[in-house]
Amino acid sequence: MRPKTIRAIRGTGWxxxxxxxxxxxxxxxxxxxxxxxxxxxxxxxxxxxDEHFAEVVVEEVEYEPVIPSGPSTTTTTVPDTGPPPPEPEPRILLQEAASEEGEAFAQIRIPAVDLDVTVVEGVRRRDLKKGPGHLPGTPLPGQPGNAVVSGHRTTYGAPFGDLGDLAIGDLIEVETALGTHVYAVREAPERCRTDDGLCVVAPTDLWVTEPREGAWLTLTTCHPRFSSRQRLIVFAELVSGPNAEVIVGA
Amino acid sequence: MLKRAFLRIPGPPAVRVAVAVVVAFALFSVVIWSYEVLGDLLDSGGAVGQ
Structure with a gap:
């Protein structure tokens, strides 16, 4: 063989x-x-x-329940005279101050998939390398509305690796400075439900993060495994916790 | 191959070592950066709308 050929074979090998x-x-x-x-x-x-739980500022705020909009179908007659009806007792909600991005503020436990991880504030790349991250701009877990938490499914500890195994009714516990908020997994909405009952959306489907009546926890992760092409979404509703009685009457 | 590349660096041995360390560090950084970029295709963290 010529030296040139040998060199080419060696180069290809290397x-x-x-x-x-x-x-x-x-x-x-x-x-x-x-x-x-x-x-x-x-x-x-x-x-x-624990240090964060001890230091974070917790305050009591008046809870304004969300009233669904839409035309009223009933008519009530208000008498012209007589004393006005008594003001309802204000319902008091516990609220904690938001953390800085990248700081730990909660512990999330999902017994059904043997998950127990610390949650940080923020969903930037460097935040999610630490663990699941709370989407800024959405309420904190335990507050009214839709608290959104995202996490890796394949790498960086894969905290949400088994999210697809959750079933309706499985409990998700989120411990914050206020106490432990317990959520129950609910059925996937029809608009994103797959044949196997999962909720799968595009990474740009922001509707999953929109405010909801009551108190919800929305978990998001990549889908399918080993791909970031889509997002797997789990919706869970608050069933018990420090604010549950005020928000959902539990 | 690596030894040959090292010997091609001009200058005294101390300079060669210094250049080799800088080049190795730069290569390592590029490799890790490429792993991060490719890793985003596997799992970008699961956030929506980011």
């Missing part, structure tokens, strides 16, 4: 060897090293969570 090393490194980085990073972050966050 290219494939380095490509193999690169790909092996990629797999190791994604499936092992990112888990180590998140595990280390989670240890530090969990250690500081």
């Amino acid at each position: 290219t494939f060897i380095w490509l193999g090393v690169y790909l092996l490194g990629f797999v190791a980085y994604q499936l092992w090293f990112t888990n180590l990073l998140t595990a280390r972050e989670q240890s530090a966050l969990a250690a500081g969570l």
